[in-house]
Amino acid sequence: xxxxxxxxxxxxxxxxxxxxxxxxxxxxxxxxxxxxxxxxxxxxxxxxxxxxxxxxxxxxxxxxxxxxxxxxxxxxxxxxxxxxxxxxxxxxxxxxxxxxxxxxxxxxxxxxxxxxxxxxxxxxxxxxxxxxxxxxxxxxxxxxxxxxxxxxxxxxxxxxxxxxxxxxxxxxxxxxxxxxxxxxxxxxxxxxxxxxxxxxxxxxxxxxxxxxxxxxxxxxxxxxxxxxxxxxxxxxxxxxxxxxxxxxxxxxxxxxxxxxxxxxxxxxxxxxxxxxxxxxxxxxxxxxxxxxxxxxxxxxxxxxxxxxxxxxxxxxxxxxxxxxxxxxxxxxxxxxxxxxxxxxxxxxxxxxxxxxx
Ligand code: DAH
Numbered sequence: 001x002x003x004x005x006x007x008x009x010x011x012x013x014x015x016x017x018x019x020x021x022x023x024x025x026x027x028x029x030x031x032x033x034x035x036x037x038x039x040x041x042x043x044x045x046x047x048x049x050x051x052x053x054x055x056x057x058x059x060x061x062x063x064x065x066x067x068x069x070x071x072x073x074x075x076x077x078x079x080x081x082x083x084x085x086x087x088x089x090x091x092x093x094x095x096x097x098x099x100x101x102x103x104x105x106x107x108x109x110x111x112x113x114x115x116x117x118x119x120x121x122x123x124x125x126x127x128x129x130x131x132x133x134x135x136x137x138x139x140x141x142x143x144x145x146x147x148x149x150x151x152x153x154x155x156x157x158x159x160x161x162x163x164x165x166x167x168x169x170x171x172x173x174x175x176x177x178x179x180x181x182x183x184x185x186x187x188x189x190x191x192x193x194x195x196x197x198x199x200x201x202x203x204x205x206x207x208x209x210x211x212x213x214x215x216x217x218x219x220x221x222x223x224x225x226x227x228x229x230x231x232x233x234x235x236x237x238x239x240x241x242x243x244x245x246x247x248x249x250x251x252x253x254x255x256x257x258x259x260x261x262x263x264x265x266x267x268x269x270x271x272x273x274x275x276x277x278x279x280x281x282x283x284x285x286x287x288x289x290x291x292x293x294x295x296x297x298x299x300x301x302x303x304x305x306x307x308x309x310x311x312x313x314x315x316x317x318x319x320x321x322x323x324x325x326x327x328x329x330x331x332x333x334x335x336x337x338x339x340x341x342x343x344x345x346x347x348x349x350x351x352x353x354x355x356x357x
Contacts, residue, residue: 102342135176170198174214182298218307256288
């Protein structure tokens, strides 16, 4: 028994890992291990011999078992120490360089214009991109037969066979949010509504999904002069210049009367897009005095209230401000392009600190 004890305690002390330890356990105190075999011999002994050998064998078994668990704990501690020694982390290392994740120019432009309009007293409203055809058209004074429906290259949502309700559409502009905001807030109201819109169109300055920001101001004494001032203030603040050359053109929209489109002077020399110089004009927005029928569709009394509205192309603003000549690149998800034109994630645009740095 002393031999057994010396042998197994020695092996346990030398064991370098858990597998070895387990093999020793099976050989020593397992069901068919050496101690179990010795226990079987008890049957052949005289009662006197058994009285001595039985307790001694049990004590041996206990001693081996506790040596096994002590060694097991010691091995686990050593393994943890080893991991702590090798898997260390230098928390003083610098963070990833700026530009690993950046803000898309359209998000940046949206944050910038939101900051500007907030200063002018406009809050932000949102509406769904899958829009009811009443909000997208009828409520905006575009009835079923109106040519504007065809002009807008509308994407219609599929209706199940036999379902004769008017189809939903991917909103073709942010103007339906005018109606939703008037319904929700009533008058007076001053909101901007930025977001994605959809039309089947594709070339250097058109993509099937693009972004607009709608503006709406309704009160009892609002005129075209207020509209012009707000737009000029906005454009100057957005482009961070004291003067921008704008061209107000008389135009027509079903939802405004009178209406004006606004172009901004620019040049496209050698594939470079520059604002404020050259002989080209880029249309950036439509605007006008909200049609009485539209005010009424929003649940407000057009005999008491009037106001102005505008719809600006956000992507066009970003192209002009950041000199990006092709709109399609905005949506290519090309990492090199995103790294080049992206903005630092933690620089929130505001008018006092500077819009874009
Ligand atoms: N919804 C028009 C479009 O997408 C833009 C527009 C024009 C919006 C005049 C307006 C507005 O609010 O008054 O082409």
